[in-house]
Amino acid sequence: MEIEEFIADDAAVVEAAVAVNNAVQQADSPWSHPSTVTTFAGMMRHGWDGETPRCFVARAGDRVLGHASFWIGEWDNTDLAWFDVVVHPQHRRQGVGSALVESLRELTRQTGRTKIGADGWDSGTTYAFAGAHGFEKKSQAINRRQFLADVDRAYVEKLYAEAAELATDYELLRIAGPTPDDLIDKVATMTAAINDAPLDELDVEDEVFPPERVRGYENATLARGQRLYRLVAQHRGTGELAGHTVVAVEDERPVIGHQHDTSVVRDHRGHRLGLMLKAGMLLWLAETEPQLETVDTWNAESNDHMIAVNEQLGYRVMGRGLQFQRTL
Numbered sequence: 001m002e003i004e005e006f007i008a009d010d011a012a013v014v015e016a017a018v019a020v021n022n023a024v025q026q027a028d029s030p031w032s033h034p035s036t037v038t039t040f041a042g043m044m045r046h047g048w049d050g051e052t053p054r055c056f057v058a059r060a061g062d063r064v065l066g067h068a069s070f071w072i073g074e075w076d077n078t079d080l081a082w083f084d085v086v087v088h089p090q091h092r093r094q095g096v097g098s099a100l101v102e103s104l105r106e107l108t109r110q111t112g113r114t115k116i117g118a119d120g121w122d123s124g125t126t127y128a129f130a131g132a133h134g135f136e137k138k139s140q141a142i143n144r145r146q147f148l149a150d151v152d153r154a155y156v157e158k159l160y161a162e163a164a165e166l167a168t169d170y171e172l173l174r175i176a177g178p179t180p181d182d183l184i185d186k187v188a189t190m191t192a193a194i195n196d197a198p199l200d201e202l203d204v205e206d207e208v209f210p211p212e213r214v215r216g217y218e219n220a221t222l223a224r225g226q227r228l229y230r231l232v233a234q235h236r237g238t239g240e241l242a243g244h245t246v247v248a249v250e251d252e253r254p255v256i257g258h259q260h261d262t263s264v265v266r267d268h269r270g271h272r273l274g275l276m277l278k279a280g281m282l283l284w285l286a287e288t289e290p291q292l293e294t295v296d297t298w299n300a301e302s303n304d305h306m307i308a309v310n311e312q313l314g315y316r317v318m319g320r321g322l323q324f325q326r327t328l
Contacts, residue, residue, distance in 0.1 A: 001060050001096065003103045008044040011037075013057055016064035020088045027089040028121045033296075038252045042224030050216030051075075056103055058087075065091040068100040070107055076208045081108040081283070083118040093123070101133050105328065114328050115203060118225070123321035126232045135324035139200035139300060142307070144315035145296045148282075151314050153203045156282050159312060161228035163276035167233070170242060170273065174278050175230040176288070178218045183241075189216045190241040193263040198302040203325055210212070225251040226258070227287070231281045233273045242268035245277040249289050257285070262306065275309050282313065 006013040014037055017320040044055055053069040066087035083104045083222070087097045108116055118135060120126035130137070179187045191209040221228050226248040233242045250256045264273045285292055295327035297315060299306050 001058055001065065001099060003056055003058055003099055005056050006066050007055070008041040011101055012066070014041050014044075016053075017057060017067045017086075020064055020067060020086055023088050023090075028123065028125075029143075029319050030069060033253070033256055036252060038225055039250075046220035046223045047071075048217065048220060049213055050220050053084075054107070054301055056100060057098055064088075065094075066096045066100060068104055070104050072111060072113060075210075076206065077204055078203065079113055080115045080117060081111065081113040083116060085118065091278050097129060098133070108328055111185075115325060116328060117202075117323065117325045119321055119323045122322050126322060130322075130324045133326075135326045138202045138325045139323040141298050141321045141323065143318045143321060144297050144299070144310055145318050146313060146315045147296070148286075148293055148295070151282065153283075153286065154222055156279050156313065160279035160283060163272040163279065166269040167273055167276050169236055170233045170268075170271065170276075171236055172277070173232040173234055174284060175232060177222070178226055179214065179230065183232075184214060185209045186241045187211075187230075187244070188296060190232070190244060190265055191261065191263070193243065193265045194261050196266060197263065197306075198300040200300060200302055200323075202323060221248050221260075227251065227289075229281065229284065231277055231284060233268070233277055236270065240268070241265070243273045245274075245281050247281055247285065247295060249285075249292060252291065254291055255293040257289070257292050257295035259295050274306065275312065278309055278313055 008014060018035045018037055018040050021040065025032040025034065044052065047053060051073050053071045057064055058066045066085070068086065069084040071082040071084070081104070084099065085097050085100050105116065118130065120130065122140065188209050188211040191214055195206040218228060228248050229244070230244055230246045234240070235242050244263040246260040248258045248260060262274060262278060269292060290324045298321070299310065301320070315322045
């Protein structure tokens with residue numbers, strides 16, 4: 001078995017890695033949307049916000065047994081590396097995952113990081129593999145999905161109207177695509193409200209969001225082939241941005257949507273802005289993306305407030321993801 005680094009332009013390797021992903025999803029999370037070359041290579045080329053991973057493949061001859069991604073950031077948490085390790089179900093318990101982890105641990109040492117993290121679906125296999133490599137579970141999150149065909153538009157309009165009655169001091173701004181230059185500084189300040197979301201026992205510091213990083217996120221999302229929608233609550237009296245919700249819709253598969261951040265600035269909580277924003281986003285998407293069928297979201301299982309909003313809007317639990325950490 002050999003471990004080799006590969007890049008997004010290595011088309012045959014990317015296709016093989018996508019096939020491994022989809023075999024793993026069928027075994028571990030059959031509800032997950034299949035990976036495609038577009039989604040996989042797009043994340044390799046552009047990352048989440050412009051910071052890209054290094055990717056490695058485990059192969060035996062021409063057979064790809066598994067692959068791994070190594071993520072580090074420079075904006076914050078500069079002592080942390082995050083691993084994503086995927087092994088084909090037919091090749092588990094053969095040392096493939098362990099070889100990939102050891103390669104990433106060595107890369108972590110070379111980059112001067114001292115903490116590592118990884119995640120996986122809630123299963124005995126995940127716990128066993130994480131424990132064998134010294135990882136401890138620090139958090140758990142729930143993947144929920146909204147099936148838009150089952151959403152009663154009249155009910156959503158009712159929820160929106162009820163929330164709006166308690167938020168008369170606020171107006172909603174629709175931003176399709178990149179944020180206008182005259183708003184980017186305010187959006188960056190508002191985005192930091194996501195740091196108030198529960199992290200359970202994860203050993204991480206607050207993320208920082210200068211305008212350049214927000215712009216990097218927008219550019220990366222668009223470059224990965226997704227249409228971007230941001231709905232912002234603005235205080236009428238001060239012009240402050242009080243909260244937002246963001247959804248991305250795939251170009252390649254326009255029936256699939258992904259919920260990104262939803263957050264409300266601390267000083268503006270208590271006005272049901274979270275519900276108004278998410279209901280308002282649904283109504284907007286019904287106008288602009290009528291073909292949309294599903295929207296997926298993730299929340300820490302301890303995030304009671306946002307979970308309550310999602311349940312009001314009909315999101316269904318699909319699966320639980322676990323987050324692990326250890327020191328090097």
